[in-house]
Amino acid sequence: MCGHGISLRVENGSLAIKNGFTHFPQEQETFRYFRGDLDRPARIVVLDGSGHLTFDVLDWLAEQDVPLLRVSWTGDVVTVAGGSGYSADREKVAWQQATRNDPERRIAFASELIQTKIVRAAENLTLLHPKPDTLDQTRDKLAECVVLLRRAPPTSITALQGLEGGAAQAYFQAWRQTPLRWKKSKRHPIPPDWEFFGSRASVRATKKIKNRNATHPINAMLNYGYAVAVGQTKIRALANGYDPSLGIMHHEYREGPAFALDLVEPVRPLVDRAVIGFALEDELQPADFVLRADGACRLNPQMARHVVQLVAAAEQRSGDVSTGW
Template sequence: MYHDANPLFGDADDWAERSEHWIAETSAILPKRRLRQRNPAPLILCGHGVSMRIENGALVIRDGFTHYPQQQAQYRYFPRDLDLPTRILLLDGSGTLSFDVLSWLAEQGVALARVKWSGEIATVASGTGYAADRDRVQWQHDTRADEAKRLAFAADIIRQKLIASLATLETQFESSRAREIAIEKARAGADRLGHQTFNDINAIFAIEGECASAYFAAWHGMPIAWTGTQRRPVPDGWQTYAGRSSLATGVKAENRNASHPVNAMLNYAYAVKLAQMQIQAVADGYDPTLGIMHNSKRGSPALVLDLVEPERPRIDARILDFIKTNNFAAADFVIRTNGACRLSPQLARKVASLIG
């Protein structure tokens, strides 16, 4: 079972009830479509036993199993079907697909991305294949190689991020001293990045870091609403929000392997956006591994890590809205033995649907 030996969950009835709750919440989202428009919403799959196969020229998909009893969804898509999504997201879980499926998806321009429970991208296969645009890749090389251009690019990216963070701070949080400090620092930082010339990228990162610290300090103490805690309690630290660093990463403070539900949702949402932007970058002819601000590492979508920065505060706003309008339960999360917090499959699907 997904929640084996985890005391937070209680019994299978709790798990099934919360799974059905999030299925209903996710199903309520129906994107508007123009006449003859191809389905713009991604197909999000989760759970164990996901199956993708080709049957008589059609793609047949069976969603995964997350709880009992469950009505497992099945989808059948024919070539050029308007209901065929442009993206399929696989959220953790397990299952099978064939080489024929990969070929079919490529022919139909469907991208496939898999996101791990930790909020990391496992793999992305662009539906268009990788056909580099020589001019765009050359721009990446030239900008990366010219230190002045690289610094100007980084300063502009972080400036955009700070401007976006202002909107999140102003709309998502009530007036407080911490909020005003964060707003003041973001405005000052954006102004410096827009007018100052930098000789060292670490000076840009220092501005970002100072503003980020103030930004998340404004979140401190934000309440999280819970239901059923008399019967199934949650850790005391989950009642409010304390900060981005995880308690599951040892002495060094890091954001990965979130130990708090809010951070787990943020990490998952960021990963979904990264996958979405990586697919788009490849489709646009860029080399997603060739970063400008971020250093390129083997297998890392460094360019996408650059481009996603201004999107993070907008993602934060969506997750904050979601947290404010929902009550959570112990069965929505798993605590791993190292203290890391993991979303239940159907909650992960809901979070992905907010971004994808």
Template sequence: MHQAQVREAEAPENDVHYEWADRSQYWLSEYEASIPKRKRRERQTHPLILTGNGMSMRVNRGALVIRDGFTHYPQKNEECRLFPGSLENPPRILMVDGSGEITLDAIDWLAEQNVSLIRLRWDGRVVSVVGQRGYAADPEKVAWQINARRDEAARVAVGIPLIRKKFEGTLANLGEFFPDAAPKDRAVRTAEAALRELAASPPSTVASLLGLEGKVANAYFAAWSTIPIRWKSLDKQPVPDDWLTYKSRSALRAKKVPTNRRATHPVNAMLNYVYGILETRTRIQVIAEGYDPTRGIVHGDGASGRDAYVFDLMEAGRPSAERRVLEILAERELHGCDVEVSSSGICRLNPGIARLLCTNLD
């Protein structure tokens, strides 16, 4: 009998441990398949990414021995060996969350081989950098970011493909999830006109490009008011009247100045949650590829701890994140217990609906 069949026969129905192991193995294989093939005399450019509990680095007979952490059970303990001067050595090693240990000899080895070790929090923010430069980013890529930021034409060239993809995703969402109504028609016309403008006479400045993006976003979110929000057990668990529809992307009750943060509506809370996941994924990708997340090109350099380059790249992925919220609204009835409201009116999602939002999130 095939190994998977044996395991299925032995495991109880819907056993979450086996499902977790299968999915973990699936994503590990997807990660390995994503690493580009390297030519024989070509230096490795792909970073080595580690995570889980029990990670370790030590030096043995002049080589760096790296052990990956455990993320699920059952799991085979993965170990690799890097040799001095080898073309196989990655330009940087990322430790994402997890736990483990590293010896002083290993730190010295990394510095001698000019390999940066970058420690990231669960949300992708840099905790520490170990290496000869003490800097997480690739200087050549950062130089490109700086030069592109100084050149208006280069900024627009970077921004247009991102905004175009955002418009295309917006139109796809409008076509699939929104009922026929005047706000939807207006949003579709606005997005289609913006796409034609990008093709025929693209903006020459970033301000004009972002102004065009703002028009599409305003029309798009105005159309969200037509989406029915279904609540069950309202007699036992009533909700505020303004939760019966979705009319504003801003948390109007949270502050005198409208803001998207600190959501006061469940839909805004869900949007903020999926945007947060998108931000974390994008930040990890940016750091893994050697860019400086704070060196914005379209949105400008980051301020107050916000990583502008991450927000540049996030634009193209926002419709996919919004799509997950739209799917939940289309397929599920909400309940008052899905949201916890603080004394200031700020919504916090139930962990169950937060988990569901993460499922099948592109």
């Protein structure tokens, strides 16, 4: 549920739900569930939005064991109410735990994700690159990685990450020095290195090369798009009853939603496809980007909204981006 004017009420023993308004014109959706109804939802997820509910609703949800989650637009859980106070599906969380604790199952799960990611990255080179006929070496590298994953997958996550890192390096290297079109003006000059696709890493990274704090507009758009994709993946994981923090491939990752970071791996090339396609097809506007005092590049609000729309459209065109979870 999302939008403005969300309403949850108990009427004659049944739960009456009115979804919110998200655009105009729009008819407000209404749902009704009775006690013991086999079709009652496993959980109710409220994404941002505004509205109201009553204490009777909380009692009804607790009685019928239906948790209500309020989630921010980034996918972070703000509140869990009703039900047993636990929003996830215990069987699915048990599967996550068992898969991460079994080395063979863990590497199989992770290898499938990375294989899909590399295949989609190779498709991007064919679909988007201005000179695809010059990329035989890169395509051979990605194809070799896919063959290894299918025939002789790595025996550890560290080895898998090394293989994926080599594929990613070759993939992004293929975009280096690809020219970009800018609407230049004296009022909005651009740095010389913005004339072309640059390195995926920030040029101001010091001890360890990082992709954060992008110093190039393409990287800034990619980082923002990846963040949007992670947020959407967290929301889908929550709605499906998984624990977004219980990672399988990102087993030791302690700084974010590890399971969402697992699931977003095959989605990253879709973000690339949307952002790079836009950058190659359109004339970029210098005013859409802001250089901070530390040299980091950020998107202005209009460009940020556009990137969100690009990512949403790319995911919608791709259909189900999951791998069975």
